[in-house]
Amino acid sequence: MAGVPVELTPEDFEAVTQKPGMCVVDFWAPWCEPCHEFAPVFSEAAARFPDITFARLDAEAHEAVAEPLGIDAYPTIVAFKDGLEVRRVSEALSPEALDRLLVALRAVDVSEEERRKTNRERTEAGELPTGVPEGAIWDDGDEEWSFGPKDAKGRPHGTWRYWRADGTLCNECIMVQGNPHGPFRRFHEDGAVSQEGAFEQGQLHGPRTWIASDGFTSERMHEGGVSERVRKTVMHYDRGTVRQVEHFNGDGQRVVPSTGEPYPTRPAHLPEDAELREDLNQWAKVTLNADRERHGLTRFWDAQGQLLWEAEFDNGRRHGRYWSRAEDTYADFRVHFEEGRAEGDFACGEWALMDAQRAVVLKRDLGLAMDEQTLARSPVFSNLPRSAEGWRELAKEARADRRYREALLATARACATSLDVQPLKQGLEELTLPRTQDSARQVADSVVGNAGQAWAPMADALMRGGEAATLLRGYAVLLDQTDRPRAALDFLHAAMLLAPERKAYLFTRGLILLNLGVADQVQKDAEGLAEAEPDTARFLATYARALFPRFDFWAGQEPPSCTYDGLPEKPAQSLEAIQQLVRKYATRLQAIRGALLQRYKPGAAVSWLPPDLSGLLGNGPVELKQEEMELGEDEQVEIDETLNLEMGFADLTLMLRGDWSALSWLLWSCGETTFKMPTRIAPPAGYGQAAGQASQRLWQSRDRKFRGNSSATKPGQGFLFEGVALGDLHPNLVSIAERQYAETQAMFYWLNDPDNVSPWQSNLRGS
Template sequence: MAGAPVELTPDNYEEVTQQPGVCVVDFWAPWCAPCRAFAPIFAAAAERFPDFTFAKLDTEAHESLSEPLGIESIPTLIAFKEGVEIHRASGALPAAALDALLGRLESVDVAELKRRAANRKLTEEGKPPQGVPKGATWDPGDAEWSFGPKDPKGRQHGTWKFWRADGTLCNECIMKHGTPHGVFKRFHESGEVSQEGTFDQGQLHGPRTWFASEHFTTERMHENGVSEKVKKTVMLYDQGEVRQVLHFDGTGQRVVPTTGEPYPTRPAHLPDGAELREDLDQWALVSLNADGERHGLVRFWDRQGLLLWEAEYVNGFRQGLYRSRAGDTYADFRVHFEEGQAHADFACGEWSLLDAQRQVVLTRDLGLAQDERTLEHSEVFSNLARTAEGWREFARQARADKRYREALLATARACSTSLDVQPLQEGLELLTLPRTRPSAHALAMSVVEEAGQRWAPMADCLMRGGEAATLLRAYAVLLDQTDRPRAALDFLHAAMLLAPERKAYLFTRGLILLNLGLAEQVHQDAAGLATEEPDTALFLTTYARALFPKFDFWPDQEAPRCTYDGLPEGPQQPLESVQQVVRKYATRIQTIRAELLRRFKPGAAVSWLPPDLSPLLGAGPVKLEQFDWEFGDDTVEIDETLDLEQGLADLTLLLRGDWSALTWLLWACGEKTFRMPTRLSPPADYGQGAGQASQRLWQSRDRRIRGGGGSKPGEGFQFEGVALGDLHPNLVTIAERQYAETQAMFYWLSDSDHVSPWQSNLRGS
């Protein structure tokens, strides 16, 4: 079987995994992209290791095999030797790492593994395993046994030893009155030294050295992209602060950590401590504090040793002077350098742009640095409406206080309200650093990508010359996500005034308008996108229909059908229970309806709201309950209550699910309109209706999980006029949610053992 992976099934699983030698199994699933990427790497390794057996197990097709092994993520690699599991790794391994792992597995001593397994069992029983002194104590936090002398106050004092749960020695450390002080060593399971170094009053000081092992080990070494060629790593500490990290191969030659290739020659004029940053292809001199944060002067050079930038840091934040090269960055071609001040990572005060001789070309005051908390709670992001003059007055006051970030953002809102972009353009020209268009766009995009969910970095980027349209749109998205759609719309309109050519902003506006409940305007924006971005336009229109459907009697839209067997024949709940559940659905819908209406101006016509269901309530709303219920050996939660603090879109989706469940409940009782059932007279296709809800829930989940592996384009049931196979993944979840609620109702209705459609155990597929 060597040379190609074997497909495992229940019929051959034991035979393949328990044979002599090493068997390596790749646990995967067809819908898993990392699994597909790892498959050719795994297959190629099978060719290079003909003495091993390679096998693959489809966890989706053979859940009965993978579930007992506790496979929690895929791909997962498990190696067996003589039927005993000897190693497990999650995630797709690069080819080099896989080869290195396989090379170590062949030398694994199965007898030793069995001995360690027996020791772990003793540890589980609270007994020190073989090799661990009887007086040792188990620390569940560190998962280690420990033993050593103590001082009169009971503190660790002297040489202490530590063992793993399997009884192998993992650490020796000199303690002084409870604090590490002196040399320490860690060990691989084989007994080889894995680390050694020195503590000084609890702080690492001097060289701390890691050693690789050719044997299997749980000690950390080749992590975070470090090549298997690295056999020794030395980290130099100065009272807990890392000063330098060096990597060496098996011959003792210094190497680049990610490739294991020889380390390049440092330019002669750079400080001795400068290290190559492979990810940037730059030399760096970085000092860190005890927490590993930048602290002190930080400097970066290009590969040839030309200084790129330098900055002063305090505990991880830029604080003080900042200088950098700035060629092709600013609109004035004479600018070659920039320098200024930073406070808590943000630019502030006077900044200068310098020419090649470091003569000042331009200075600009960037005002006060404003932190995350200050900006997050600023009135400039308030969802309350103001007049254009109101925002202009806010901007004038902010500018007088040197709060230039807020001044510009308030000016953006004023311009959005007045539809006059000129004051914003003038403010940007006067207050921000004048970058070239490509530089401004690149800076804004990088900040939005890295910090688009934070308020202060984007405002700082604006002051440093980042493109305003991109940043204002990002603020619009952030405000919309934090349930401030009116403010979001102002910022989005300001962005559109600055960049009217960007039709993609219509999509952003459409999403904001949906959160404002303005469905008709959304359809207009979708029409504007249809010729250039038809897929985006289809998404917007379908999303609008999903959030604001026509609330009529939904079972009338189509005859139910499904392909399942064993369908229920009719309701099993008594009429009184059915009537009470109808009242609860009606109470929930009326409550959501009232909350949605409250969010609009008094007297506003909200055409998409569902009809008034008060005739179903008779004496008025009923109590919505929350309690636990014992169901067999399990405790099931029943929660009929509502969270009305959600955004408008989330409330409408909640409404959609309840509406579907209620209308199908009335249909299941024989009703054809919104009337309280007085008898149970299920239609002949009752089972088809119940089965359809479950089948469509399963199809939706399959489409969401498997993506293209689910329903194919053009296939599947219709959801708001679009076939499931054509539905955007973000909209598939809406269909899934609707049918989960409808299924829960049918499960309850068709089984008298259930007590409520809101049982937590009724929404599985």
């Protein structure tokens, strides 16, 4: 019925979309929120365009239709004309954008679309499309054909033209000795100009204009949040540097790019090239280099034209003078302005805080700026321990050289070692800018959130008065992630001394202690966290049990069970092969155990480590192979039994867990109940159930991991993992269960098929 979308089925899809005339299909999915938001927009358009057939297809329910069409995002709107697909858009369009698409559909010349389709097929076959001259060259990177004259050295020289894969002209420009020089134009598929401007010796110079099309086009214009109402954009260049950008509607009126609304009146005293930053509701005068990075003086004003801040930039980084309004920013209520310098984005040298009359209230030397590479190499981040006196000596040396960032960080480590926080508080008071509590926390939170994976920004925030406890905790997290847990613990303890009321820091300490293998203290921290953050405490306690389980004989502790059919009755590998695999598991486990022991002081008692399995290695460790193997004619499988013992502590313990589980079940499958070399194959009655259980639990873990709350395993349901039901496990802990059962399944796959060579074959870990 005209004016109402048709609900399609696989049976009528072809009949509806292939009939003469125009048709648009909305491919949607029931779980897709943008799809539901777009549905009324689509239905309302159907009433406005009665000459076009509107249809909807539940792509999830009818994968057999959607998958061959390559529909992999929702919603996707596909437009057909006379049975030919002429356009697809994978997003929820606004009513205005949808109307524009539908109007363009009316103007489509099907014979021209057929010609372009044929040309694309010719390009894919390496043949010239019709309309492209002989001698044209295809560029895979730009996905364009190009042709033009060359000079005596073989460089493009003269007028060059470029064509799309479909044979439509997309660009023409003048080349001089290999560089663009002079006017250029780009074109929409229908031949209308899409861009025009000029180059001067390879650099854009003067106005560069984008012109929108009412037809279908692959030319880019409405990107980065630019409204469909914008029909022309002019970017003014000065030898590669962008000086100004203007946007216009169809009537030639200047508009705000994101909304298409009329551009507001600029305050009279601002420079003519000051532009509105609509996201901030501020005016800005920004000079950009050829890479569109800030370069030179940048100034921002509020909506009424009051100067907010100005700074000098050098190729995208603050470098030089900086000035800003600073009311309600600093602890001294008199401060209204701040002024200082920056190098490479970081504050340095003398900074001044001034009152409303620009009189100086406070001056502070922020010392030398330190870039990312320099600070990252600093000894303050070393994982090697020092005495408190050693850290104080390092702080003294750094302070004498005006390396105040290092001085404060070294002082933090000294305080963590001595448990005396006063020197750190004194250093912060003497060296950093004194912000209000709210401002300090805002600075710290912003830097940790945006640049918490880098060394220099957090130190810079510390000098600018950012809240020290938050920043030191940020360093603790970064150090732990880069496998320096001892250093991480020092910074975290310094943060806890500064902010002892923050119970959440116990969670951070628990993660660091896990990386140090201090299992008992982690459980205590989880208990201390339980009242303030019970969910986090449960996660920490379960994570600790997962990394440091009780390494006894895991297999057969509960009767294995699964719901799969066609399970094996007994192993298919020979006793000799099984014995050799036991030696390989024992070799790996002994190597991991040794690597973990090396992380402790000699002679340390590590209660949680698994028992010594050297009794399974009568003649010592066996060879672990790394090779490739052919399976049939077309499949190649990699086998990698080797170990990377340089990985982090947690990864080593998880690898230990996976191998321990696999070895336990391997021995159990031969009838053993302890870690002894089997001398016969006597599988227990539940052997097949155990093999199936490993695969089923792996599938359940992956289903829970990837589908979350929509998985088949609901909260409170599923097998128990370290005392917690699978449905209640945090996603990170589900990944640990998945890893364990992937290793156990691989062992059973090997055990049940004599054609398999090793459990470490790359094809044995599917679900």
